[in-house]
Amino acid sequence: MKRIKPMAAVLLATFAAGGNAVAAPDLKVALIAGKTGPLEAYAKETETGFMMGLEYLLGPKMAINGRKLTVIVKDDQGKPDLGRTLLAEAYGDDQVDIAVGTTSSGSALAMLPVAKEYKKVLVVEPAVADEITGAKRNKYIFRSGRSSMQDALAAASTLKNGSVAFLAQDYAFGRDAIKAGKQALQTTGSKASVVHEEYAPAATTDFTAPTQRLFDALKDKPQPRVLAIVWAGPNPMNKIADMKPERYGISLAPGGNILPIMKTWKAYAGTEGTTHYYYGFPKNKMNDWLVAEHMKRFKAPPDMFTAGGMAAASAVVAALQKAPSGNGDQMAAAMEGMTFDTPKGAMTFRKEDHQALQSMYHFRIKKIQQNEWDLLELVREIPAGDLPLPVTNKR
Known part of the structure; x- marks a missing residue:
């Protein structure tokens, strides 16, 4: 008697024979920022830079290896409790593969344990408190922004x-x-x-x-x-x-x-x-594009938090290219020591604490x-x- 193939195998063989393929699910990233409150200007610049960074790196298709990248933006209003809640919502309900945030150091510090709980990577930008990559950090925390130190x-x-x-x-x-x-x-x-x-x-x-x-x-x-x-x-x-x-x-x-x-x-x-940034200082292809496009669209050069948002986007893209499964442990391992391009030039996540080393x-x-x-x-x-x-x- 011939063995009957499991249904999954039959379906896979059918799709392969017909030249079709099951579409891979979208990749998802959450961007959390204090878009209302005292740091509103910083947050809006970060969002602008992040979206421009994805555009520069991925083009109009906004896809990595054929998988569409979806961005979910959330406003934590600079409030630690809300930041913690929104990150849990992003990991749990929205099923994002990676998150970026946030503007306030207080809110960012409140978010760190959530990344550990869900075993998902959080790229911190632009909060600067040293504890973020110091005493309070965990293996899932990486900072593309600079630190107070x-x-x-x-x-x-x-x-x-x-x-x-x-x-x-x-x-x-x-x-x-x-x-x-x-x-x-x-x-x-x-x-x-x-x-x-x-x-x-x-x-x-x-x-x-x-x-x-x-x-x-x-x-x-x-x-x-x-x-x-x-x-x-x-x-x-x-x-x-x-x-x-x-x-x-x-x-x-x-x-x-x-x-x-x-x-x-x-x-x-x-x-x-x-x-840590002024638009006229770095001389590289990414910064040249950012300055030219920002001037064209907004009649003003990019600011420091715009460049930071673009750096975070570059880190996210590099991480998803290295660990497309979205598995937090695999991604964290891939990001340790990872070098990625930014408007300031190349940055590297230091293995010891995941702080991006930068000029x-x-x-x-x-x-x-x-x-x-x-x-x-x-x-x-x-x-x-x-x-x-x-x-x-x-x-």
């Missing part, structure tokens, strides 16, 4: 000696950044002394009192005297500059900010700082600006190899 190491590399005081917002981002700043000075071997830390509420509009305390702390200390400003959202540099720090020999050192904020710094030409930039505010977006000149690109980023996670 990478910001701090870039800034510290420009300060060899003298005195520094910090101004930051009085919440997790600000305190994490200043902690990193102090550690970075030690790590880079800087002889600069930290003489004061000032924390102000995020909603502060009158900076007179905190600025005077910073001036008083710095004015008699060894030169150079630097007031480092670490601030998310509307930056207080103009208000601080109006109080004339130069009368005490104090220089301001702002971190890079979004373009609408930096446009207001024109009066402070010559001031130096560090940033940073030392800038100077231009004295002669050719147009409204011609804001910064490059002092030096700081390669990843010059940023001794410590490994702080417990594997």
